[in-house]
Amino acid sequence: MVTGxxxxxxxxxxxxxxxxxxxxxxxxxxxxxxHLLVEEHPEHLAGLPANPGRSAADTAVGQPTSDYIG
Structure with a gap:
């Protein structure tokens, strides 16, 4: 799960x-x-299938990151 x-x-x-x-x-x-991650940052979404189930424990909501963690 990821959001902008x-x-x-x-x-x-x-x-x-x-x-x-x-x-x-x-x-x-x-x-x-x-809201439109697919158009704004497709490079982040492209890596999602390669990292299923990756933990978000080290990234708190509200602390933006350039890497997908979810």
């Missing part, structure tokens, strides 16, 4: 609440991105 730092539809704090309740995970946050 500036996503107004699913902001990091809001997505984190849903992620914890539904999937017991913390979303990764892509710095400088909004």
């Amino acid at each position: 730092e500036h996503d107004v539809f699913l902001p990091p704090g809001r997505l984190a609440t849903a992620g914890r309740k539904t999937f017991a995970v913390e979303p990764g946050v892509v710095s400088g991105a909004g």
